[in-house]
Amino acid sequence: MGLSKTEAFSELHVELxxxxxxxxxxxxxxxxEFLVNHNACVCGDIVxxxxxxxxxxxxxLKALKQIGLIDGEIDGPSVCYCxxxxxxASMQSKFQSxxxxxLENNNCC
Amino acid sequence: MGLSKTEAFSELHVELxxxxxxxxxxxxxxxxEFLVNHNACVCGDIVxxxxxxxxxxxxxLKALKQIGLIDGEIDGPSVCYCxxxxxxASMQSKFQSxxxxxLENNNCC
DNA sequence: AACTTTAATCGTGATATTACGATTAATAAG
DNA sequence: CTTATTAATCGTAATATCACGATTAAAGTT
Known part of the structure; x- marks a missing residue:
């Protein structure tokens, strides 16, 4: 269907x-990576x-913003993405766990 | 197009x-998670x-196997996925970096 | 006010993904 | 050899994703 049955899985699994x-x-x-390594953060620079x-x-950018990984701040006619x-940090800690x-608990047959 | 222009990006970015x-x-x-937390690893158990x-x-399972995150070993008529x-470990280290x-190098405007 | 710049959105097409039932292939059991 | 079990694959349908050009909206500039 192309529609994942998200309702059938745990919240953590869906979030991950x-x-x-x-x-x-x-x-x-x-x-x-670009946003991290350059001071520039304007959409045009990324393009x-x-x-x-x-x-x-x-x-x-919309997809990244929607999930909260980046913020977008209007700066004149441009938009600064950060x-x-x-x-x-939260994502890192979740994937860390x-x-x-x-790596710790796996014991295959 | 639904076809990502992978050839246009760095190998690391494509791999990540x-x-x-x-x-x-x-x-x-x-x-x-199931494979990790249960000793069972047979396809039918997952189903x-x-x-x-x-x-x-x-x-x-095929998708996970294709990228190498799990292995599948034939065990009689069943298949044991591990x-x-x-x-x-390699994935963890790559995402870690x-x-x-x-988190270290970001300095937004 | 007219114009320019910037980025979001719209419309569209192509391809990928997700999901299922049905079928097939392979192995084990009788 | 026949039958049962298990899992991969096939065929198909619905939806999502990715990409682009064109348009729109918003903010500055002249």
């Missing part, structure tokens, strides 16, 4: 999946850097 | 995105646990 999905495209990974059209970049540190659980 | 994408569905998160059909679970610890870079 949503966060992972948000990073599940190289363009979004690249956008985040220049990436091999994607303005509307496509805007869509990816990393939401709290959200990233998940990874640790896997 | 692929790994994230693999975890970008609650069913796959749940499958991994019983999840609210999904056998064919759908098989598809998710966590690939090396792959998970990514998260750390974000």
């Amino acid at each position: 999946a949503e966060l992972a999905k948000a990073m599940g495209h190289p363009a979004r990974v690249a956008i985040v 220049e850097e990436l091999p994607l059209s303005q509307s496509t970049v805007s869509q990816h 990393i939401n540190k709290e959200k990233w 998940f990874f640790s659980n896997i | 995105a692929e790994l994230a994408k693999a975890m970008g569905h609650p069913a796959r998160v749940a499958i991994v 019983e646990e999840l609210p999904l059909s056998q064919s759908t679970v098989s598809q998710h 966590i690939n610890k090396e792959k998970w 990514f998260f750390s870079n974000i």
